[in-house]
Amino acid sequence: MRVRGAGGGRVSIAGVACYRPGDRPHLFYHLLVYRRRKGEAKGFSWADYRDLIIAAHRQLSAPLVWCWDNLNIHLAPELADFAAENKAWLRVYRLPAYAPDMNPAEGIWSLLKRSMANFAAADLDGLVRIIKRKLKKIQYRPHLIDGCLAGTGLKIEPW
Numbered sequence: 427m428r429v430r431g432a433g434g435g436r437v438s439i440a441g442v443a444c445y446r447p448g449d450r451p452h453l454f455y456h457l458l459v460y461r462r463r464k465g466e467a468k469g470f471s472w473a474d475y476r477d478l479i480i481a482a483h484r485q486l487s488a489p490l491v492w493c494w495d496n497l498n499i500h501l502a503p504e505l506a507d508f509a510a511e512n513k514a515w516l517r518v519y520r521l522p523a524y525a526p527d528m529n530p531a532e533g534i535w536s537l538l539k540r541s542m543a544n545f546a547a548a549d550l551d552g553l554v555r556i557i558k559r560k561l562k563k564i565q566y567r568p569h570l571i572d573g574c575l576a577g578t579g580l581k582i583e584p585w
Contacts, residue, residue, distance in 0.1 A: 435461040435550045437557060439538075440470050440478055443530040443571050444486060445582045451571035453534060454482045455561055459554055472502040479508075479516065489515040495531075496523050533574030537564055 441455035456478055460468050483490055492509075494500040500520075509518040526532045541560045547553035564570055575582070 435459065436468075437550070437553055438469055439535070439557065439561075440475060441531055441534060441561075442478060442482055442492075443534055443574055444482055444490075445530075445572075445575055446486070446488065447582055450568040451575070452482075452486065453561070453565045453571055454478060454485065456481075457554060457557065459550060461550060470499060472499055472504045472508075475499065475505060476508050483515060490517070492516060492518045493521055493529070494518060495521050495526065495529050528578050528580065530571075530574040530578055530580075533577050534564060534571070537570060537574070 436459075438458040438460065439455055440458070441453060444452040444454065456470075456474065458467065458470055458474070460466060479490065479492060499505075506518075509516055521528050538557070538560055541563070542556060545556050547556055
């Protein structure tokens with residue numbers, strides 16, 4: 427999401443919806459604020475995604491089945507190496523190309539955008555506050571996260 431005006435910049439969000447049979451769903455996310463400063467990262471690196479995977483694993487205390495869309499950074503060799511090194515608790519699958527309707531996280535982003543439709547941020551920090559507040563509301567409404575999975579037509583079945 428971009429902010430126009432003095433200073434400008436953008437906020438990027440990486441997130442994952444986690445599901446476990448018999449348990450409430452979880453939403454984990456990380457924000458990256460780009461303020462157009464020299465040397466500042468414009469987007470997420472493979473290490474940022476690795477850290478998100480590790481945080482989800484630690485928080486859930488469970489093995490993970492991770493489904494990637496085809497974002498370029500998701501295809502980074504370093505992430506493939508990380509998955510291979512941690513195959514005891516991490517399985518990675520790729521969603522088909524051009525299939526956002528199969529990705530529950532896309533439903534989360536749709537909910538976020540709709541909830542922000544009537545908000546105007548004065549600056550980048552204001553946008554960050556709004557995004558965090560709206561994502562927190564989604565986190566505490568598990569039926570919304572469940573609905574994002576239901577919208578894909580996918581089902582979670584125990585092993």
